[in-house]
Amino acid sequence: HKIIFNDEIKDHLNPASTIICNDTRIGLAAGSDNKNRIMVICGTGSNCFGINESGEEAKVNGWDYILGDEGSGYEIGIKALRALMRAYDGRGKNTLLSKTILKDLGIKNIEELIKWAHDVSLTKDKISEIAITVCRTAEKGDKISIELLKEEAREVLISISTVVNKLGLVNKEFDLVFVGSVFKCEKYFKSVLMKELKEKFAGINFKPLIKKPVEGAIKLAIQNI
Amino acid sequence: HKIIFNDEIKDHLNPASTIICNDTRIGLAAGSDNKNRIMVICGTGSNCFGINESGEEAKVNGWDYILGDEGSGYEIGIKALRALMRAYDGRGKNTLLSKTILKDLGIKNIEELIKWAHDVSLTKDKISEIAITVCRTAEKGDKISIELLKEEAREVLISISTVVNKLGLVNKEFDLVFVGSVFKCEKYFKSVLMKELKEKFAGINFKPLIKKPVEGAIKLAIQNI
Structure with missing residues (x-):
């Protein structure tokens, strides 16, 4: 974990015992115990982040309104x-x-x-x-x-597929943790996306993020004691 | 011409002898003497405005970065x-x-x-x-x-075609005044667009805007004395 501290934060937190990371990482820790795990967020923004059993990481999308937030x-x-x-x-x-x-x-x-x-x-x-x-x-x-x-569901499919490929998980069993308001859209977004994903990746397990992200933060902290 | 005056302008200009209008209207007056005339701007923004021999007007696109500025x-x-x-x-x-x-x-x-x-x-x-x-x-x-x-050239084609249809000019002779930095892009924008337009509208005359828009403003003012 690359830790970036600015002077203001230094007054409140001890850099030696603090992990600062993207919220996808916390959500992923909260939502899955699988060694191969990917998280996708489709809220106001959209991004996808994953880790495989070798500890390799991959992240795509989520570049905001100018550079692109496809599927958001x-x-x-x-x-x-x-x-x-x-x-x-x-x-x-x-x-x-x-x-x-x-x-x-x-x-x-x-x-x-x-x-x-x-x-x-x-x-x-x-x-x-x-x-x-x-x-x-x-x-x-x-x-x-x-x-x-359907177009935006296809964009999310592209994001997830890219992370799956980068992590070498095409033919492996892995968890997909998903969260965000757009997944409330069942018929023409969530179902369309999940159908396509199941066809492409036989070993995918869908895991809606039910736990609070803070539980993932605690889990990450304990792992790093 | 609908004239909108706010209090600040009233101190400097006489509403009874002032025309306030979109810059497309001035450009159109500067660029064409044809009774059937359309102007398209592809600069930072993009819009299309036209007038026919019956005095009917039509305007599309140019809604800015949120509502859309296709072809800009x-x-x-x-x-x-x-x-x-x-x-x-x-x-x-x-x-x-x-x-x-x-x-x-x-x-x-x-x-x-x-x-x-x-x-x-x-x-x-x-x-x-x-x-x-x-x-x-x-x-x-x-x-x-x-x-x-090519995609953006197609968008501009859609804008112009919509104005042509609204003004009933499909089979008539009319001027298309064009201006804006994007038209400097010859091979894959301007040429693509003009080829498509010629195929769709046999009576189209292409008129790059060479005169300064202020000349159109003067022309409009003289016409309204």
Whole structure:
């Protein structure tokens, strides 16, 4: 574990007895005891991190809104907003999202949506919450929403497959710990992704992260005493 | 022309003798005398605006970085950065962009690029300038860059086609005024777009905007005396 301390932290913690690490590492420790284990987060952001029995590590994605966060709630939200504007312009197909997004945001019309999108107080979390609307709209049969969710599920499949390949786990038994709000989207995201993963990797075990990440932090600390 | 005045402007300009309008309208007036005329901008942002002989108007795209600016330098820059990160992760194919972008930005490695992308002083213009790098990299034969530019050219084709349809100009003679830094990208953007446009619309005349937009502003003012 590479430990990076800045001067402010040094006043509060002893560098010799402190591990600072990515939250994926803590979640992974909390969610799996398997020696071959991978964790994928699909929340506001999305990334994938894994460790194999030789102690090798691999991490992909999760580069934020400029460099890319494919498969995240933020990405789904942005794509949904753009689908809405395409429909408004006549550049794209009509979609139920034109109604459902405005309704869920409590916004009256496109003029207000444009103001909303340029408001300085707009956060990545707010955009990410639109993923819930997309999920519900897909379940009503909206083709644009269904395709959008499947596209992002494919992105997560690419992330996980890349980590599996890097760790040499293609034909091995391993745990996949998964967590994040986007996994609440069952039919057109979670199920699509899991079906593809099962077909590609026979030895995969799906482990929803139920324990609190702090339990993983404690586990890591005990292992390093 | 809908005139919107705020209190600050009122102190300096007389509302009764002032026209406030989008810069596309000025550019369009400067670039064409045809009664059927369309203007497309592909700079940092991208939008398309047109007027037909009946005085009907149509405008699409140009919704900025959240709601969408397809076909813009900004969009090309963002997609290029993401292609670079995909290659770095092993999620995507190798691309020459991994070298050319860092070189043109004067950045040593990925760690520095991540800092650059999160710097508060990063502007849309800076991201948009990466389009020039993508263009040069495409001309060296890089497949990812070529595909990226063609994709954005297709987006601009969709924007223009939508305006043409809305104004009922499919089978008529009309001017297309074009301007913006992305049109400097000849081989895989401008040529691709113009070839497609010629095939779809036999009556199209291409008019690069050579005059200064201010000349269009003067023209509009004289017409409204």
